[in-house]
Amino acid sequence: DAIHLIGFADAVEKSWYLLLSGVQGVGTKVALAILSVLSPAELSMAIASGDSKTITRAPGVGPKLAVRIATELKGKAGGMVSAAGTDTPSGEVVQGGNDTVSDAVSALVNLGYARMDAAMAVAKAFKKRGESAQVGDLIRDALKEFAP
Known part of the structure; x- marks a missing residue:
């Protein structure tokens, strides 16, 4: 007790x-x-x-x-x-569009990227694109984040 x-x-x-x-x-x-x-x-x-x-x-x-x-x-x-909003490990907050963001993160994970890296890259892409971002645009921009 x-x-x-x-x-x-x-x-x-x-x-x-x-x-x-x-x-x-x-x-x-x-x-x-x-x-x-x-x-x-x-x-x-x-x-x-x-x-x-x-x-x-x-x-x-x-x-x-x-x-x-x-x-x-x-x-x-x-x-x-x-x-x-979804708070990413980098401290960025992704408002709304959770299905779009989740789908983009899931696609990157399926391509072999670590979940946390994918989440941070998608968060940057979402911040750049805004609320009207499409899954394909987020994936494309996130992949550019991984490029050297």
Whole structure:
């Protein structure tokens, strides 16, 4: 019967903690482990793209639990992501167009690029193109980011 005090760097991190702890099989310890390994930006990208492998990097999270987290939070976190934008690891925020952005990131991952690299390149392309960006344009501009 111990009382534990938990602190968060910001409100976004607290929101993710509350979402994570609402998933069956995720308690305080696992939720904090996930947030200590993944930033809220990385976590939102992993959930939006269904990348359960990224979530398994946290200690205490196996493949089955990671899949459960990704599937259960996809709908719940989607509202949070679309309201606040998708924050990429580089600190850029991609507003709206989540399906277009997700499709472009997925295409680059299928081409063999790392998910985080693809997300950052697509974020730059989306920032350049704006809300009217098409998937093909985002992929083309993102590929230019990878060129030497």
